[in-house]
Amino acid sequence: xxxxxxxxxxxxxxxxxxxxxxxxxxxxxxxxxxxxxxxxxxxxxxxxxxxxxxxxxxxxxxxxxxxxxxxxxxxxxxxxxxxxxxxxxxxxxxxxxxxxxxxxxxxxxxxxxxxxxxxxxxxxxxxxxxxxxxxxxxxxxxxxxxxxxxxxxxxxxxxxxxxxxxxxxxxxxxxxxxxxxxxxxxxxxxxxxxxxxxxxxxxxxxxxxxxxxxxxxxxxxxxxxxxxxxxxxxxxxxxxxxxxxxxxxxxxxxxxxxxxxxxxxxxxxxxxxxxxxxxxxxxxxxxxxxxxxxxxxxxxxxxxxxxxxxxxxxxxxxxxxxxxxxxxxxxxxxx
Numbered sequence: 001x002x003x004x005x006x007x008x009x010x011x012x013x014x015x016x017x018x019x020x021x022x023x024x025x026x027x028x029x030x031x032x033x034x035x036x037x038x039x040x041x042x043x044x045x046x047x048x049x050x051x052x053x054x055x056x057x058x059x060x061x062x063x064x065x066x067x068x069x070x071x072x073x074x075x076x077x078x079x080x081x082x083x084x085x086x087x088x089x090x091x092x093x094x095x096x097x098x099x100x101x102x103x104x105x106x107x108x109x110x111x112x113x114x115x116x117x118x119x120x121x122x123x124x125x126x127x128x129x130x131x132x133x134x135x136x137x138x139x140x141x142x143x144x145x146x147x148x149x150x151x152x153x154x155x156x157x158x159x160x161x162x163x164x165x166x167x168x169x170x171x172x173x174x175x176x177x178x179x180x181x182x183x184x185x186x187x188x189x190x191x192x193x194x195x196x197x198x199x200x201x202x203x204x205x206x207x208x209x210x211x212x213x214x215x216x217x218x219x220x221x222x223x224x225x226x227x228x229x230x231x232x233x234x235x236x237x238x239x240x241x242x243x244x245x246x247x248x249x250x251x252x253x254x255x256x257x258x259x260x261x262x263x264x265x266x267x268x269x270x271x272x273x274x275x276x277x278x279x280x281x282x283x284x285x286x287x288x289x290x291x292x293x294x295x296x297x298x299x300x301x302x303x304x305x306x307x308x309x310x311x312x313x314x315x316x317x318x319x320x321x322x323x324x325x326x327x328x329x330x331x332x333x334x335x
Contacts, residue, residue: 056285063279076286087287089262090270097177097266098245101184105241106234108185109192116193117200131194133187142254145183146170149255170256173263180264183251188244192237199233200226239302243295267291 060072080087116127133141148154149169156166169179203226211221227234249268252258258265258273271291275284 053285056282057289059282061282063281076283080287090265090267093265094246094267097181098242101181101245102241104185105189105192109189110196112193113196113200116197130190134190138250139254141187142251146255149179171260173260176256176260176263180252180255195237199230203229235302239299242298246295
């Protein structure tokens with residue numbers, strides 16, 4: 001009689017795992033069923049266009065001669081890098097634009113974040129008003145600033161009150177590129193402010209209070225405490241803004257369309273002309289991938305710098321812990 005319960009226990013223990021395994025497999029199928037539409041949509045709108053553009057970049061493909069499609073390998077890439085002076089000219093303009101706007105946005109954004117990282121009346125309203133430029137469409141921003149840049153616009157009107165002659169902001173080769181940079185700085189500096197402000201507010205208050213008790217000066221507090229803790233957030237901000245600045249198109253198209261001449265002929269604008277103006281599909285696709293490679297190289301460099309910084313900080317923290325343990329528990333003296 002003692003064997004019967006044991007048999008029943010074994011049977012129950014055998015059935016239970018099988019039932020549990022069946023329910024787990026059923027839940028997996030349900031998850032995949034819900035995930036499948038998203039995967040298909042991602043393939044249609046992202047993966048397939050990338051593969052198709054990669055195929056086009058390896059072929060001579062002109063829409064004016066749709067029957068003359070032939071494989072050229074890396075020929076389009078070689079032509080861009082070696083035989084196309086316009087490519088290097090637009091890349092130079094793009095790098096000047098990117099370095100200028102990202103540097104000014106970061107410096108101004110960091111200063112504004114430091115000013116807003118405090119408790120005072122109306123600070124919540126100020127923080128809310130700052131994000132308004134981010135919420136406006138770049139096309140709307142470009143059209144608004146274009147009217148402001150007109151000879152009869154509000155900017156020249158204000159300058160005229162101080163005796164300054166009207167300036168052809170978007171029609172002059174000297175002022176066209178700075179004019180577009182001003183628009184980008186106005187719209188995206190608030191983004192830098194918000195991210196850096198979030199990084200400042202994530203710093204433990206104990207660290208700030210300890211720095212105040214130690215009597216550190218403002219520049220010492222910034223260089224020794226604030227910047228090392230804020231550096232990971234700063235690198236992320238620089239990465240995002242640099243990627244966006246290299247790919248800028250809408251603001252340039254609305255304000256100048258690459259003109260006057262080639263003063264604002266950035267990389268995305270040249271790529272647009274190659275495809276929709278000259279119908280050189282393969283050549284434009286090759287340039288798109290070159291821009292993609294440049295952006296990814298810069299992103300990997302920043303991520304590597306951030307990872308290396310974290311590794312050094314962790315190693316230094318471990319060394320400090322080992323030193324503290326050794327000081328608290330010295331080795332016994334030899335007999």
